[in-house]
Amino acid sequence: MSGQAGPEPIRVLVVDDHAVVRQGMKAFLSLQADMEVVGEAGDAQAALDFLARAAVRGVMPNVVLMDLVMPRLDGVSGIQAIKKLHPGVEVVAMTSFSETERVRAALAAGASGYLLKDAEADEVATAIRAATAGETHLDTAVARKITRTLTGVSDGLSSLSQREREVLVLVADGYSNRDIADALTISERTARTHVSSILLKIGVTSRTQAALWAIRQGMTPAQ
Incomplete structure (x- = not known):
């Protein structure tokens, strides 16, 4: 057995x-x-x-x-x-x-x-x-502190580069770092760096929160 x-x-x-x-x-x-x-x-x-x-x-x-x-x-x-x-x-x-x-x-x-x-x-x-x-x-406290230093009172959207916006849309669509790398022809490490930067700039601590934030900003349709 x-x-x-x-x-x-x-x-x-x-x-x-x-x-x-x-x-x-x-x-x-x-x-x-x-x-x-x-x-x-x-x-x-x-x-x-x-x-x-x-x-x-x-x-x-x-x-x-x-x-x-x-x-x-x-x-x-x-x-x-x-x-x-x-x-x-x-x-x-x-x-x-x-x-x-x-x-x-x-x-x-x-x-x-x-x-x-x-x-x-x-x-x-x-x-x-x-x-x-x-x-x-x-860490939530760290993310909030960095968000304040990066964006002040803005909603974070204006602080995202064009590439970061592209990555965020893919995150909201459920893409993994590997999927993002393949879609944008970049390395997986570069994809992860973009995701980390996005989380910091918009003041969230997870990909799920980032996806919901992108939907609220009208960057991608709600699923």
């Missing part, structure tokens, strides 16, 4: 220079039925070393939960290196700070999400699952 195996858990690498933070994250994530912590690292260089060894073994993490302020190699530089060397690995950035430039830098480097360290545990899990699904998850 053969049983049917369930889906494999999301493999997570926790990167933070504070051991107590790593232990707390590992303890919480171990309680998630669909997640498995496969390792930890005290800085971004140690994370890169771990990924190099994992690549040799052929068992890579799906998501790296990455602190941004660390010694030796900071988180933003680490994200850039991870996305260059291991483009299939997603990164969710975490920090105690909410400076807009750091958020932009992390997302531009290829992060799939951005959380503050005081985020609720469930939000951390949500961000990891979103990254695995090829989506972007942003």
Whole structure:
């Protein structure tokens, strides 16, 4: 009699220079039925070393939960290196700070999400699952702060470039990042960068919210 195996858990690498933070994250994530912590690292260089060894073994993490302020190699530089060397690995950035430039830098480097360290545990899990699904998850407070700095009191529409408007219409039509890349003849990473920028500029934290926003703006018919 053969049983049917369930889906494999999301493999997570926790990167933070504070051991107590790593232990707390590992303890919480171990309680998630669909997640498995496969390792930890005290800085971004140690994370890169771990990924190099994992690549040799052929068992890579799906998501790296990455602190941004660390010694030796900071988180933003680490994200850039991870996305260059291991483009299939997603990164969710975490920090105690909410400076807009750091958020932009992390997302531009290829992060799939951005959380503050005081985020609720469930939000951390949500961000990891979103990254695995090829989506972007942003801390609500951070998204609002960036929206204020980018657009002031405007509705955000005027801040979107022509390309971003094209991408937003496709998001509203249910296109994935891969579908958007194919439709616009751009790379999947470029598509994701556009989506991240759109979420920040219009002040929402998910693709679903962006799609509803586009419909309200009359950019695409309601489904």
